[in-house]
Amino acid sequence: MLWSSFLLALREIRRNLLRSFLTILGIVIGVSAVITMVTLGNGATQAVKNQVSSLGSNLLQIRNGQRMMGPPGGGASGSPPFSLEDVAAIRNQITGLAAVAPEVSKSATVVSMANNWSTSITGSTNDFFIAGSWKIASGRTFSDAEEKAGQTVCIIGETIRRELFGTQQPVGESLRVNNFSCEIIGILVSKGQASMGRDQDDTVIMPIKAVQRRLAGNQNVSSIQVSVKDENDITSVKEQLTSLMRERRRLGEDKDDNFNVQDTRQIAEAMSGTTQIMTALLAAVASVSLLVGGIGIMNIMLVSVTERTREIGIRLAIGALEREVLLQFLIEAVVLASLGGLVGIALATLASVALSQIMQVPYTFNTSINLLSFVFSAGIGVLFGYMPAKRAARLDPIDALRHE
Numbered sequence: 001m002l003w004s005s006f007l008l009a010l011r012e013i014r015r016n017l018l019r020s021f022l023t024i025l026g027i028v029i030g031v032s033a034v035i036t037m038v039t040l041g042n043g044a045t046q047a048v049k050n051q052v053s054s055l056g057s058n059l060l061q062i063r064n065g066q067r068m069m070g071p072p073g074g075g076a077s078g079s080p081p082f083s084l085e086d087v088a089a090i091r092n093q094i095t096g097l098a099a100v101a102p103e104v105s106k107s108a109t110v111v112s113m114a115n116n117w118s119t120s121i122t123g124s125t126n127d128f129f130i131a132g133s134w135k136i137a138s139g140r141t142f143s144d145a146e147e148k149a150g151q152t153v154c155i156i157g158e159t160i161r162r163e164l165f166g167t168q169q170p171v172g173e174s175l176r177v178n179n180f181s182c183e184i185i186g187i188l189v190s191k192g193q194a195s196m197g198r199d200q201d202d203t204v205i206m207p208i209k210a211v212q213r214r215l216a217g218n219q220n221v222s223s224i225q226v227s228v229k230d231e232n233d234i235t236s237v238k239e240q241l242t243s244l245m246r247e248r249r250r251l252g253e254d255k256d257d258n259f260n261v262q263d264t265r266q267i268a269e270a271m272s273g274t275t276q277i278m279t280a281l282l283a284a285v286a287s288v289s290l291l292v293g294g295i296g297i298m299n300i301m302l303v304s305v306t307e308r309t310r311e312i313g314i315r316l317a318i319g320a321l322e323r324e325v326l327l328q329f330l331i332e333a334v335v336l337a338s339l340g341g342l343v344g345i346a347l348a349t350l351a352s353v354a355l356s357q358i359m360q361v362p363y364t365f366n367t368s369i370n371l372l373s374f375v376f377s378a379g380i381g382v383l384f385g386y387m388p389a390k391r392a393a394r395l396d397p398i399d400a401l402r403h404e
Helices: 002-015 017-053 084-093 127-131 144-149 158-165 208-216 231-248 264-307 309-317 322-359 367-393 397-402
Strands: 059-064 097-112 115-124 136-139 153-156 174-177 180-188 203-207 223-228 259-263
Touching (some): 002 017, 002 322, 059 231, 059 264, 084 223, 127 223, 144 203, 153 174, 174 203, 180 203, 264 322
Parallel strands (some): 153 180
Antiparallel strands (some): 097 223
């Protein structure tokens, strides 16, 4: 019975191909839109996590002020700046750390021969490369003597190498930074864009004492990066850092922190949460198309019942049961909706792959959302096909036979 009803449904769909296509168009658009939005949203979420994780593994960032991205070195926040003594205290008094890297960042114009480029100059130590998971593509890191003396040597990012030197090998060449020159001793492996579209490769790294003396004109430290050896110790280390910094800044129990300790995992979770909310909203808007498609199916099934009234009367007159007529029209509605779901999944896959490449986010086939969309589209067929099917099953055979 089910198989014969399925074959009858396919025959009716083939009889009116154009009408059947227009009927399922709403389902196709709805399914493809929902799957595409969710897939791209998941890709964007994964991209955010990858970008944040590229900042460093098990990383804690200590910044000045109460806000996450407060002004460095005091300034408008009214908070005292960090110092190299704070860095030494963290390194000596807190265990389980892989690296403690002070940072001083300044904007400057770098020049090589006829080429110039505005970039960010970061002063730090070799711990900066450990904390930030940076690798050296060629050359070397700072020597102990260069760090202690604050010599004007530098390691450049891939963007600086490309913009100033092109295909040439810059290691051993001189790079002019504002009014002084530094020797290029290394090139960083490219990391690409970070969160908010910042180019991580657009940077020059120098010993922190050189930047303090040559660019900053003081001994302040803008921020401190702390890499924890064991991920399970991050919460404990964060509490110890907060306690130590409150002690060094002489903050009483009634005083709020004038600094903040940020876990990069929290940043990733916050940004991912925002992306997921936007994905859910877009998917909810797109799912309205499924309801529109369901209304289209109900409309065309009502038309079909009217067109086939005489056929229904003949079937009922020769002994067909009401439930058999009901099943026939219900299966036809479900087949229409299911075909729309399958076509929608195929279109969504093509669109997701193409848009993922354009948006530069990872593409991951989400089995759950594809299966859920297909089941939902079939459910739309049952929901909106039941009333026309019920109407067909309740037709009086005599009246149906008289219908012209």
